[in-house]
Amino acid sequence: MISTLEILGLSIFGESHGKAVGFTLEGLPEGKKISFEELQEFMERRKSKGIFSTPRREADEVEILSGIKNGYTTGAPVSGVILNADSRSKDYSPLTDTPRPSHCDYAAMQKYGRFCDLSGGGRFSGRLTAPLCAAGGIAMQILKESGVTPAAYISELGGIKISTYKQKLPLAEDVIFSHNDPIPILDEGKRGDILRALDDARKEGDSIGGVVELVVYNTPAGLGGPLYEGMEGRLSSLFFAIPGVKGVEFGDGFAICDLKGSEANDPFRFEGDRVVTATNRSGGINGGITNGMEITARVAFRPTPSISKPQQTVNLKTKTEEIIRIGGRHDCCIVPRAVVCVEAAAAIAILDAMLARRK
Amino acid sequence: MISTLEILGLSIFGESHGKAVGFTLEGLPEGKKISFEELQEFMERRKSKGIFSTPRREADEVEILSGIKNGYTTGAPVSGVILNADSRSKDYSPLTDTPRPSHCDYAAMQKYGRFCDLSGGGRFSGRLTAPLCAAGGIAMQILKESGVTPAAYISELGGIKISTYKQKLPLAEDVIFSHNDPIPILDEGKRGDILRALDDARKEGDSIGGVVELVVYNTPAGLGGPLYEGMEGRLSSLFFAIPGVKGVEFGDGFAICDLKGSEANDPFRFEGDRVVTATNRSGGINGGITNGMEITARVAFRPTPSISKPQQTVNLKTKTEEIIRIGGRHDCCIVPRAVVCVEAAAAIAILDAMLARRK
Amino acid sequence: MISTLEILGLSIFGESHGKAVGFTLEGLPEGKKISFEELQEFMERRKSKGIFSTPRREADEVEILSGIKNGYTTGAPVSGVILNADSRSKDYSPLTDTPRPSHCDYAAMQKYGRFCDLSGGGRFSGRLTAPLCAAGGIAMQILKESGVTPAAYISELGGIKISTYKQKLPLAEDVIFSHNDPIPILDEGKRGDILRALDDARKEGDSIGGVVELVVYNTPAGLGGPLYEGMEGRLSSLFFAIPGVKGVEFGDGFAICDLKGSEANDPFRFEGDRVVTATNRSGGINGGITNGMEITARVAFRPTPSISKPQQTVNLKTKTEEIIRIGGRHDCCIVPRAVVCVEAAAAIAILDAMLARRK
């Protein structure tokens, strides 16, 4: 079993059209206050909303089965399930002979053969981000007790550049305020263009992608480590666990390659007694370890491969090339719903690194 | 202990100015032929060369201590050490009061306190990529037995765009041929500009960064898995383990966010009996699982923070801001030496995923 | 998170008086046939029966939430829950000031403090062997496909020595037949004494312990490995995970210490073409690796600490010594119900070692 956590053990189970999806999170410290209301509000942010999302509606209510009692963690594994209320068993279909382009179908059949459950996307479905968010929402509450706040927003959508931390670090309250809208962005001036882009994609039966940016406010210094203990690696492996992610960068990321060292280095200075850096091109991480500045990261989401436009594929049975049209319910853009997933993934990785620090 | 491997166990030990650096690689199958000459040639590619690299010279000879007998793996852990011949004990210095900007110094002290060994960069030094390459070089030989060939080259350097797989997948032989030059690039027309950029940086006491591209030829289909088992996450966590990496993307990466799904999806077609995709914007990975096309990835290396230009920092003892100049031996650009490190990291992650497949 | 498995990932969650107990088992191969009826029959063997067991009655029906479809494993994690129907919320009580002797109370409070859920034994309860058996029952079915059959029985109870493999290896069919009785033993002549011992203990408000013996029929050769990969260590760490186990031995175990090497060694001989050993004092394991003979093991279960006889303890609040009487529902002997737990633990460890073998 693969894991990229040091202290915590995270297990996510379930399939899109199964009875339930869920998680077990082992290794949480005892005595941490967990509010179910707050958890449910966090889950709410992941739900499909408005005309741009799949019409599949799920209550997404997390039922905690263990590890929390009277509102506090007990030190035992926390496990939770989320029932798949609206799983449309009639959509059930055998493995397709015509794999959908850039979807998991073909690759999954190569790994699991004919036994793979791909109904509704199976374990590859975005549905599996529900238990990720449930586990992450719990981690988030424990983090916030220490003031650590991972907060994300959309920085690009369908090719439209919105505001980015690369130009100016947003205020925590502005990021959190943005979560009140189904499409959390920091530059209201761009909202019209974005809505048009989403609407166009929906009408065309197409999809669009985007970039989610994460800022971790009050990142403690000293998390992570050199080499395979590095904070970038820990975070990226969980970001890439979110379906649709094709790129991850920290701080200035790929753009830093174009700078000289003298431009790229973040000079140290004092802010009162506190050591800070004048810039934060490193994204708060040097040598794999947090330096006390905000962790900043960008996560690239591809346009979802589920589009209703006709596409070319192969028929594995007849060995001919075919045109397919994908029916069913889809988001024309998953990025708005992915914002909270990025926060959840970050919360788990950061809490894990904090627990590993033992201080 | 953190690990992102499923079957293999990789442990890298040593510090820049210690007696030796080394590795232990557990879980290799028995009966795999390992050539020491081939391993040493692989190591050779990591060595500093020419005027653009640190004058520190190391033989970098890997002494295998266990797990290989008569040229074949025995099934026992393979361990190897590389002596630190030229470690200049006179460079030994206590922890600095003036941390170097964007270097590990400050962050490492936050984690390990005054006991951290930062002499010569300690465990954070690029020196630690020597055992990574030794372990990766062994994995590479085992992979090649199955025809799987991870091969990397420089795609950008100091802001100069060279050739990229995004435009045209290079031939395996061209990538491998490029390794004959200390600066492996695929577009000779750019070599003059690159040498000038390197020379300028060196003369200015500055540094430059770049992008390494990886193509895995003959990637088997069916490696990886959904969620935290995904091939992108496995690879990225090892890429980010290489010092200086600030971004990782697969296939079209961040650029895919600007496309529509109908543009981004890779249509399936037949090539004889073989299912292939007409394009490979997904970088050979769908739903976290390889689809049989080449894995393609881009790894962003920041300009090395060790520059001799004066820089602003803080004095932690006097609580004042200071200007420092970093002496010692440095590469003005680590990207040429990083090419083989990216191959090594990929080889380990891919071999691990192949061993996990059990087929 | 601690684990002693190489390929599989096992997570057990739940508390005695929570909503449910359950498990997630990651890493199972796809395409393995799983019969729910057979699983339920396996679970049935763990249930409390007769007058010697706790009057707590649970349906112990395993609801599989993921990873099995149309009766076959899909390759995704298998997760299952077992509802705690009869959890008597009225039994809920705050942490005790008077810890029960040799029970988990005091030790658990030392670890988890006042947040620990000890209601009904919490995560320490024998109730948690239900998900262990569910996971083990699935492993068992996969093992049986290869003919590998772990089978256990009671070898000692309340000081009464019954039959042991040390004298004569029982036939597989005799062990399996013994499972038809709530008290699985191989020597009917001892049943009268055993029933009397159980009855005496029950009447006295006391408890008795015993030894469960395991024989793995058709153990494949080549499982395990040297040092921390050894089959004894893998099995023992799961045996000791069963509440109440205080000793584990393989083959002749402690008794082998009294022999000379010439007496203890198992001479090789041929049985037709097959290499076998004339004796099996090693319990089928040499150098940590199975040699193809039956794995034999003995697991010592202490008398359950929950007795109704008055006992001396301390009052942590008043700092005085007190006499307590433990009420509630208890087994006077858990050994009969532990037989199937030993099989379940063994099945998981052996399947894991088989999957690790990759052959």
Place this chain on the structure above:
Amino acid sequence: MISTLEILGLSIFGESHGKAVGFTLEGLPEGKKISFEELQEFMERRKSKGIFSTPRREADEVEILSGIKNGYTTGAPVSGVILNADSRSKDYSPLTDTPRPSHCDYAAMQKYGRFCDLSGGGRFSGRLTAPLCAAGGIAMQILKESGVTPAAYISELGGIKISTYKQKLPLAEDVIFSHNDPIPILDEGKRGDILRALDDARKEGDSIGGVVELVVYNTPAGLGGPLYEGMEGRLSSLFFAIPGVKGVEFGDGFAICDLKGSEANDPFRFEGDRVVTATNRSGGINGGITNGMEITARVAFRPTPSISKPQQTVNLKTKTEEIIRIGGRHDCCIVPRAVVCVEAAAAIAILDAMLARRK
């Protein structure tokens, strides 16, 4: 890769006749004082001594390659090697056709095939306990800083029962004093018998086994956890990693099965302000968690299978049964040298559990 540690990562490498054996221990906290002299004294206890041990003589000097600087751990992985000075390359021999009874030969060939290095016992040799002791000796020094002292001695040898903690807990100073003799026992009256037994075995070309007892003085309460987190499982998996161990029990172990609960339970009482138990039949562990009493354990070592007496085996090539006589250098009893190995294994498991506690 299998591991039963929660925080630490332990990797042991090397073969009996290779260049070196060694270890890497990841996850040690920084700033812990390590004395090389003390480590070497610990190693000294493992060395062969006197006429009862193999004439193979090794300096067993641990060369620390990383992770310790100026006498303190740095927080980086600690790696050490021990050269195989006296490896007698002339003893090198191809895989045998006549596997030695109860030795690893046959089982190892079943797992690794013809590539296995069995020369001198390969990775199965007792030689591999040298790096275990080196890693354990470091853990021991860190433990002692907190006053925690695992100390072991021989409780049975060649069938002779010496003193046992089951009757009376020995004083720490008596156990430590016993380490001055090559055969550490607590009852001098038995030394004559023991020496005779050893001498007889040696003369007869036979071997004898025994039981090592461990007492962990000043065990902190609250280590371990329920189920697979249990302290018994953690310890046992490392004890069984020592070659030749066939049984492990805690506290009264197998004997507790014969008691009633009312006899087996350890009543709590006060010793001043401290909560203690009047007896310690549980071996300091309840519900998998330490209760603050001494951990007590017994580890059964089989007579070493390497005897020079003629033995029956099979010839795998000719398919006939044969008589073999094993030459070479052997201990007629490994138990005296195993005492320190038990301490080393315990030190690693306990330090790991203490680090996991985060308090």
